[in-house]
Structure formats: structure tokens, C-alpha cells
Amino acid sequence: MTATAIDLLSPSVDPNKSALGIRRVVTRNVECCCPVMNLFRSAGVQVDVAWEMVGG
Amino acid sequence: MSLTLRINGEDRSILSDPETPLVYVLRNELKLKGSKLGCGLEQCGSCAVLVDGKAELSCVSPAATFEGRDIVTIEGLAATEIGRRVQAAFVETNAAQCGYCTAGLVVAVSSLLAENESPDRDAAKAALDPHLCRCGAHPHVLRAIEIASGRS
Numbered sequence: 731m732t733a734t735a736i737d738l739l740s741p742s743v744d745p746n747k748s749a750l751g752i753r754r755v756v757t758r759n760v761e762c763c764c765p766v767m768n769l770f771r772s773a774g775v776q777v778d779v780a781w782e783m784v785g786g
Numbered sequence: 787m788s789l790t791l792r793i794n795g796e797d798r799s800i801l802s803d804p805e806t807p808l809v810y811v812l813r814n815e816l817k818l819k820g821s822k823l824g825c826g827l828e829q830c831g832s833c834a835v836l837v838d839g840k841a842e843l844s845c846v847s848p849a850a851t852f853e854g855r856d857i858v859t860i861e862g863l864a865a866t867e868i869g870r871r872v873q874a875a876f877v878e879t880n881a882a883q884c885g886y887c888t889a890g891l892v893v894a895v896s897s898l899l900a901e902n903e904s905p906d907r908d909a910a911k912a913a914l915d916p917h918l919c920r921c922g923a924h925p926h927v928l929r930a931i932e933i934a935s936g937r938s
Contacts, residue, residue: 762824762918763823763824763825763832764830764832764884764887764918764920766884766886766921777920779919781914782911784911784928
């Protein structure tokens with residue numbers, strides 16, 4: 731399951747963009763101390779948020 | 787082997803192994819806890835510090851590689867005009883949510899504004915691309931940049 735938190739904040743997001751960035755594919759699999767990333771992970775949710783996804 | 791680093795305007799003698807990544811030296815030896823260790827792989831941006839005025843990640847590069855360079859951490863940014871402006875804009879826009887990535891973002895935005903006084907949204911997004919935020923604070927951060935740069 732992939733949740734995109736930014737969708738909640740920015741309705742102009744193009745969800746197709748999320749699959750295109752190689753760097754993001756790498757970073758989404760990085761173990762990170764970020765508590766929010768780990769909160770989502772513990773619930774089995776992968777959050778995919780990147781700057782180019784922000785509308786406006 | 788001792789090492790001297792110039793951090794926030796002061797020369798600091800370091801006892802850690804010179805091969806220790808800078809962020810560990812900052813946090814563990816110098817007790818400058820503002821820079822966060824996120825991924826340890828230069829993939830998340832939370833460890834960013836200003837080095838000679840530009841944002842650099844500190845979780846991989848050995849401390850010795852920063853010798854002779856001017857390092858400013860988030861703790862030292864308030865002493866700069868741009869740093870104060872960026873911090874105030876982040877507060878005004880509630881750009882911090884959990885806050886883990888915020889120090890790196892403030893450093894990156896300060897570096898951006900030092901190079902480009904009035905970046906447009908695309909330039910801001912490009913500058914912040916190395917920084918992950920999983921709270922979804924992105925629109926607030928972009929708004930903070932607009933305020934700090936006087937675009938709104």
C-alpha cells in the first residue's frame with residue numbers, strides 16, 4: 731500500500747510522477763530515524779512524498 | 787591525532803577519530819544536537835550544515851575533510867541575518883511538523899537564499915530535493931521561502 735501524505739495537502743499533485751524518480755525509489759527504501767517515516771512503516775504503509783509532487 | 791574545526795565562528799579541538807563522520811562529532815562530542823542523523827547515507831538531508839556558506843550533508847564525510855572550512859550548524863544560524871529570517875518564516879508558516887527534518891531544511895533554505903535572494907517555486911523545490919519530509923510539510927516550507935525571500 732502506498733500512501734501519499736502530500737495528496738491531502740495539495741490536490742494538484744500528479745500521482746503519476748511518484749513512480750518516475752529513481753532517486754526517490756532509492757530514498758524510500760532508506761532506513762531512517764525520522765519518526766514519522768517509521769510510524770508509517772510500522773503500520774505497513776509506504777509514504778512517498780517528494781518536492782516535485784507539491785502543487786502550485 | 788587531534789583535529790581543529792571552525793564551527794559557528796569558533797575553533798574547536800576535536801578528539802574523535804578524524805574519519806568519524808562530521809554529524810557524529812557535532813552531536814556526540816560537541817553536543818550540538820540540532821543537526822539530526824536521519825539515514826546516514828546522504829539520502830535524507832536532516833544532517834545538513836553550512837560549509838563555507840553552502841549546505842552540505844554531514845553524515846558520511848569524515849570530520850577531517852571539513853578542516854579549514856567554515857562550518858555553521860543550525861545552532862549558529864541564528865547569528866546570521868538570513869538564518870534569523872528563515873527561522874522566523876518557518877515559525878510563521880508552521881513549517882515544522884514532527885521537526886526531524888526541519889534543521890536540515892532551515893540550513894538548506896538559508897543556503898538557497900544566500901545564493902538566490904528571490905527563488906521561484908521551481909528553484910526552491912530543486913534546492914530542497916535532497917531533503918525528505920514525511921510529515922508533508924512541503925507546502926508550508928515553500929510558503930516560508932516565499933516569506934523569507936520577500937516574495938509575498
